[in-house]
Amino acid sequence: MRALVFAAGLGERMRPLTDHTPKPLLEAGGKPLIVWHLEKLAAIGVDEVVVNTSWLAPRFPEVLGDGSRWGLRLHYSYEGATPLETGGGMLHALPLLGEAPFLAVNGDIWTDHDFARLPREPRGDAHLVLVDNPEHHPQGDFALGSDGGVTVDGAARLTFSGIGIYRPGVLEGWRDTVDGDPGTQPRFRLAPLLRAAMARAAVTGEHHPGGWTDVGTPARLAELEGRLRAAPA
Numbered sequence: 001m002r003a004l005v006f007a008a009g010l011g012e013r014m015r016p017l018t019d020h021t022p023k024p025l026l027e028a029g030g031k032p033l034i035v036w037h038l039e040k041l042a043a044i045g046v047d048e049v050v051v052n053t054s055w056l057a058p059r060f061p062e063v064l065g066d067g068s069r070w071g072l073r074l075h076y077s078y079e080g081a082t083p084l085e086t087g088g089g090m091l092h093a094l095p096l097l098g099e100a101p102f103l104a105v106n107g108d109i110w111t112d113h114d115f116a117r118l119p120r121e122p123r124g125d126a127h128l129v130l131v132d133n134p135e136h137h138p139q140g141d142f143a144l145g146s147d148g149g150v151t152v153d154g155a156a157r158l159t160f161s162g163i164g165i166y167r168p169g170v171l172e173g174w175r176d177t178v179d180g181d182p183g184t185q186p187r188f189r190l191a192p193l194l195r196a197a198m199a200r201a202a203v204t205g206e207h208h209p210g211g212w213t214d215v216g217t218p219a220r221l222a223e224l225e226g227r228l229r230a231a232p233a
Contacts, residue, residue, distance in 0.1 A: 002097050003046045005037055007107035008054035008083040013217055022056045024107030025063055029228030034107045040115045042070040050075045050096045054083040086190035091171055099168060106162030110224055112211040118165055124202030125170040130158035131212045150205040151198050161212055170197060
């Protein structure tokens with residue numbers, strides 16, 4: 001299995017921390033956020049990981065190298081000075097990801113979710129990990145049914161964690177989400193395609209009740225750092 005780590009964001013809400021360091025390379029618990037993911041991916045047998053990049057792109061190979069220290073082969077998918085969003089970034093990385101299902105994870109989250117629990121391939125187009133709604137996102141994103149199906153609406157909505165298993169086919173129809181000429185490097189979000197897949201009952205999910213942090217602000221990074229430093233070894 002291959003994996004994609006979304007790492008192309010500009011990190012604007014994290015400045016000045018991200019003036020010289022991309023957000024996924026900021027440290028928590030003694031190592032960069034992205035390294036927590038790379039260790040988990042290596043542990044479940046992933047051997048090739050694509051890291052999409054934009055802001056301060058050269059810093060990634062400087063810090064991570066070729067991935068051999070984790071038993072991985074890292075590929076860097078550079079998107080240019082303007083990130084292509086989640087959908088565009090995934091589409092841009094597809095030649096490196098191949099035709100089989102792959103794991104994708106946001107590079108600016110931290111979680112204790114065990115990636116070994118994830119299916120090697122989704123039942124439909126995608127399998128998403130959902131978490132309890134954080135204070136900064138109380139309305140949630142999607143609902144998880146008793147049958148494991150994920151829908152847009154439901155009685156108890158949860159938040160998408162940024163972790164999922166995808167088939168490349170989830171991107172079919174992406175042109176319908178782009179206004180005007182998409183250009184040579186289309187820029188679009190993945191969410192509309194996920195909602196379309198949910199409408200045809202092609203998305204499943206699971207609830208992770210454990211640790212998860214969307215490291216979107218310096219305050220959240222500091223809070224995560226405090227928790228990890230205080231945790232037993």
